[in-house]
Amino acid sequence: MRRFHRMLMYTNRKPTRSPPPSPTNDDQSDAHQDDLSLAGSARRRFLLGSGVLTGGLAAARYAGAAAPSIAESRDAPATSRSVGAARPVRLTVNQHDYVVDLEPRVTLLDALREYLGLTGTKKGCDRGQCGACTVLVDGRRVNSCLTLAMACEGQPITTVEGLAGETALHPVQQAFIEHDGFQCGYCTPGQICSAVALLGELRAGDPSAVTTDLARMPVEITDDELRERMSGNICRCGAYAGIVAALRQALQHG
Numbered sequence: 001m002r003r004f005h006r007m008l009m010y011t012n013r014k015p016t017r018s019p020p021p022s023p024t025n026d027d028q029s030d031a032h033q034d035d036l037s038l039a040g041s042a043r044r045r046f047l048l049g050s051g052v053l054t055g056g057l058a059a060a061r062y063a064g065a066a067a068p069s070i071a072e073s074r075d076a077p078a079t080s081r082s083v084g085a086a087r088p089v090r091l092t093v094n095q096h097d098y099v100v101d102l103e104p105r106v107t108l109l110d111a112l113r114e115y116l117g118l119t120g121t122k123k124g125c126d127r128g129q130c131g132a133c134t135v136l137v138d139g140r141r142v143n144s145c146l147t148l149a150m151a152c153e154g155q156p157i158t159t160v161e162g163l164a165g166e167t168a169l170h171p172v173q174q175a176f177i178e179h180d181g182f183q184c185g186y187c188t189p190g191q192i193c194s195a196v197a198l199l200g201e202l203r204a205g206d207p208s209a210v211t212t213d214l215a216r217m218p219v220e221i222t223d224d225e226l227r228e229r230m231s232g233n234i235c236r237c238g239a240y241a242g243i244v245a246a247l248r249q250a251l252q253h254g
């Protein structure tokens with residue numbers, strides 16, 4: 001430690017030998033300035049020359065390799081990045097049938113929002129991490145950003161727009177309102193769809209990662225059980241306490 005301290009002191013010491021020359025008279029100063037400007041202009045010439053050279057080489061390489069003739073580009077075969085042509089896809093959403101022309105790569109989330117105008121389903125991360133895009137496909141919750149629309153042909157899809165009845169909200173929607181299960185509301189459609197599926201999973205006796213007694217039917221519903229089952233749905237506003245309370249109410253009524 002003391003050695004390190006000494007080293008620090010050493011590096012902080014002011015130089016005592018060979019100080020930079022200070023201008024003492026005008027002739028010496030002018031000569032020094034001339035030296036500097038000559039050296040500077042030489043360096044600039046070098047940089048300009050090398051820049052032109054490397055830029056020219058790169059441009060020549062690019063021109064030689066990447067510019068196919070018009071005839072070549074017309075005859076080029078389709079590459080492996082070709083994504084396939086659009087074709088009519090029949091989707092049944094909220095008990096309505098739609099036929100839309102979709103490329104194979106279109107996700108269910110984009111099909112719902114961009115093609116069908118059902119914007120209740122939200123795009124958060126678009127990579128399966130936040131749950132904002134959760135919808136029900138054949139009664140099971142899925143991240144629609146990770147699901148291809150074509151894979152859902154022939155299966156009933158339910159979004160948040162399809163949960164309410166003619167005259168009343170779905171019990172889960174009502175419970176979210178009564179228990180302040182949201183603030184900004186961006187995650188809420190996904191939370192509600194997830195919660196609706198969760199009720200079905202509990203009724204079916206599906207265990208979760210924190211279920212301790214697998215033989216017990218029905219599954220004991222603790223707060224930990226509810227939190228674990230909703231852990232795929234992130235709420236950036238932190239409305240989790242209200243969401244758990246809403247789930248408990250929906251369970252009693254459902």
Ligand code: FES
Nearest residue numbers: 124125126131145
């Ligand atoms: S948008 Fe799908 S999980 Fe986040």
Ligand code: FES
Nearest residue numbers: 183185235236237
């Ligand atoms: S209510 Fe704002 S992100 Fe959940």
